[in-house]
Amino acid sequence: MEEQFKDMMGLIGDTTRAGILWTLMDGKALTATELAVAANTSPQNISMHLTKLVQANVLMVEKQGRHRYFRLSRQDVAYALEAMASLIPPKTSKSVAAPGEIPDVKYCRTCYDHLAGKVGVMLAENLVARKLIIASSTAFVMSPKGEKWFSEFGVDIKGLKQQRRTLLRPCLDWSERRNHLAGALGAALLDRMVVLDWLRKKKHTRAMLITAKGQQAFYDHFRMSV
Known part of the structure; x- marks a missing residue:
C-alpha cells in the first residue's frame, strides 16, 4: 500500500500532469490537443503524460470517430484532487x-x-x-x-x-x-x-x-x- 501511495503521488505530482487533471476538474472530456494547450506543452509530451494517467486509471479515454477524448476516470479522482x-x-x-x-x-x-x-x-x-x-x-x-x-x-x-x-x-x-x-x-x-x-x-x-x-x-x- 505504501509503495502504491508513493507511486500515485509521483504520478499526479508532476507539474504537467497536475495541470491536465486540474483542467479536467469540470467534468468535460477534452482532446490531447486541447490539453496540450491548457498544460502549455507539446503534442508529443502530452501524449506521454496522458498514457501514464490512463494506465493508472486516473483518466479514461473515449473514441469518437478519429478523435480521442480524455476525462477523469471516476468521481473519486475529483474528490481527491479537491x-x-x-x-x-x-x-x-x-x-x-x-x-x-x-x-x-x-x-x-x-x-x-x-x-x-x-x-x-x-x-x-x-x-x-x-x-x-x-x-x-x-x-x-x-x-x-x-x-x-x-x-x-x-x-x-x-x-x-x-x-x-x-x-x-x-x-x-x-x-x-x-x-x-x-x-x-x-x-x-x-x-x-x-x-x-x-x-x-x-x-x-x-x-x-x-x-x-x-x-x-x-x-x-x-x-x-x-
Whole structure:
C-alpha cells in the first residue's frame, strides 16, 4: 500500500500532469490537443503524460470517430484532487477583500459535477441546519424530511438510489476549507438549478454565473444572499 501511495503521488505530482487533471476538474472530456494547450506543452509530451494517467486509471479515454477524448476516470479522482488543493496554504494579506471582489471561481464553481465554492459550502451548511441532511465528521445522510423536500424540488430520489454511485457525501472545498455536497444528490441538485436557470455555466472556466432569478430563488428557498 505504501509503495502504491508513493507511486500515485509521483504520478499526479508532476507539474504537467497536475495541470491536465486540474483542467479536467469540470467534468468535460477534452482532446490531447486541447490539453496540450491548457498544460502549455507539446503534442508529443502530452501524449506521454496522458498514457501514464490512463494506465493508472486516473483518466479514461473515449473514441469518437478519429478523435480521442480524455476525462477523469471516476468521481473519486475529483474528490481527491479537491481535497489535496485544500492543503494549499491560503494567501496572507493585510487587506480584506469585499464580497464582490472574491474571484468567481472561489465564489461559485463546479467541482466535477456538483456545486462548490462559497455558495456550494453555504448551501450544504443550510441543508444541514434545516436537517434535510444529517452531517457527521465523515459522512452526509439524507433525512426523511430531506427526501421529501428534494423530491418536491424536482429531484428523482428513487432514481438516484438505484444508481451505483454514492447518493451523497461531503467533499472538502479547496477554497473554503469546509465541506460542500457531492455524490449523486449533489450532481442532481446542480443540474436542477441549471434547468431552473438559477445558475449558468461559463465557457472555459469552472466558475458559475448566478442569474437574477437565481439570486431571488436562493433567498426564497434557503434565505441565502448570493
